[in-house]
Ligand SMILES: *[C@@H]1O[C@H](CO)[C@@H](O)[C@H](O)[C@H]1NC(C)=O
Ligand SMILES: *[C@@H]1O[C@H](CO)[C@@H](O)[C@H](O)[C@H]1NC(C)=O
């Protein structure tokens with residue numbers, strides 16, 4: 001891979017950082033702000049607001065303390081996140097990846113590769129801080145509120161796609177970057193209309209409105225086309241419902257045709273992806289959708305590399321294309337790259353699928369860092385998660401007796417497929433209407449071939465025969481129990497998540513423990529873009545703007561407002577509401593309901 005990349009003869013970046021140091025030294029000596037600080041007063045406000053004490057001390061003390069002292073310490077002071085001149089921002093989101101996902105995956109990697117316990121993942125080597133994840137409506141966020149914190153820098157309610165709790169649109173860092181002439185991109189392994197990517201280029205009151213999100217993302221909304229490059233899944237929301245097998249739209253609108261009208265080049269398969277020649281042959285703007293819904297989990301995709309590109313392949317393709325397209329501009333690029341399905345593996349409580357998702361993310365991080373090394377424009381990578389999923393634990397008490405301190409990665413290594421794929425294969429088999437004995441044999445074989453489980457009990461197999469509807473959870477649970485991996489939920493949790501960066505000095509504002517909205521603040525500050533101006537433009541252009549829904553009724557362009565009033569203010573989620581007993585009312589007193 002590195003060999004295929006042109007060597008950049010003269011590295012401008014060192015010159016740029018040299019200029020920066022001169023500027024900063026000047027500022028320190030004279031007490032004047034640098035040019036950057038003058039043109040972006042919000043930066044100062046930002047720093048004060050988040051109370052990044054160290055930086056503030058360095059900046060103000062500069063006026064008083066002797067220059068000599070500073071010259072001796074210039075290498076320890078954090079650089080300003082605001083170099084004069086061109087810059088690129090690669091924002092990476094590991095959806096649903098909490099700290100335990102890393103412990104799980106690291107141990108798995110060591111086991112599988114025969115590495116010592118000191119061996120780290122690539123991402124481990126770039127840890128800089130943690131993010132607190134709560135939304136405005138709950139201590140446990142969803143991906144919509146989580147990504148709104150990144151895109152708008154604002155807390156909102158679970159389900160909000162870049163709208164505030166009062167249902168007004170808030171401008172996003174991507175939209176502001178486009179207005180400032182940056183090139184922009186979104187790369188995901190889920191539907192491109194799913195909450196995380198949607199929050200950068202769409203505004204709707206409910207994340208479920210993916211049909212509307214698709215239209216907005218290709219430019220059918222008040223700002224016009226703002227995304228230069230989209231790669232991922234989610235084709236079904238772009239195809240009219242007349243395409244019966246492949247569409248999941250409620251209406252007959254052809255959003256691929258709409259995208260083409262807006263100027264997009266469109267591709268939808270691996271062969272055409274390969275023709276992009278890792279980005280060298282990619283013509284912007286580009287919409288590339290490689291799956292009807294989600295790109296398969298990496299654990300399954302690795303058997304189908306001729307059908308689906310990997311996250312890493314899509315990421316390096318996007319970086320190359322955006323870098324080339326901005327080469328002669330005085331503005332760089334902003335791209336959001338998401339390891340989308342770490343979250344899904346958490347929802348499925350599937351540890352084997354999860355470790356492969358995290359490893360694929362780690363490989364992507366490695367490729368991004370390599371790309372940055374060869375990028376002539378100053379570039380930073382910041383990576384974080386929107387929330388943890390599953391309440392994952394690298395421990396599980398299987399009996400009432402006090403547990404042994406053990407956790408086994410080997411059952412994860414035995415699995416060749418995800419529980420999702422195993423369940424799908426079972427449901428497909430059921431269409432042949434087998435007898436119970438046949439089902440029993442099929443499942444026993446499948447467990448050995450697909451999950452490497454040779455000690456399945458009759459109870460386990462009979463449960464799969466009896467309740468195929470929950471086969472996915474049953475398969476995942478069989479792997480989890482054997483590895484003694486614990487899960488406390490099929491949903492999200494309120495855990496803090498990690499922040500990583502390629503450059504802790506430039507990302508000094510994110511060192512330590514922060515609110516997720518501070519990640520959003522950092523993104524706009526680093527790019528030096530005016531998100532508030534975009535908010536204003538959206539609100540002016542969008543006032544009274546109506547669109548037709550699929551029933552032909554006029555509705556707000558941001559769609560329906562959720563009826564559930566508690567979405568607006570999370571105070572009612574802060575006190576105990578008797579859920580414990582409700583659960584038994586629903587499922588009966590015999591239900592162990594996770595207790
Ligand atoms: C397809 O969408 C049209 C509206 O655009 C609607 O009238 C029709 O019922 C839909 N067909 C199906 C099969 O959902
Ligand atoms: C993993 O697979 C091997 C055979 O490939 C088998 O001997 C071993 O028992 C399996 N492990 C588990 C936990 O089932």
Ligand SMILES: [Zn+2]
Nearest residue numbers: 096143343389
């Ligand atoms: Zn989720």
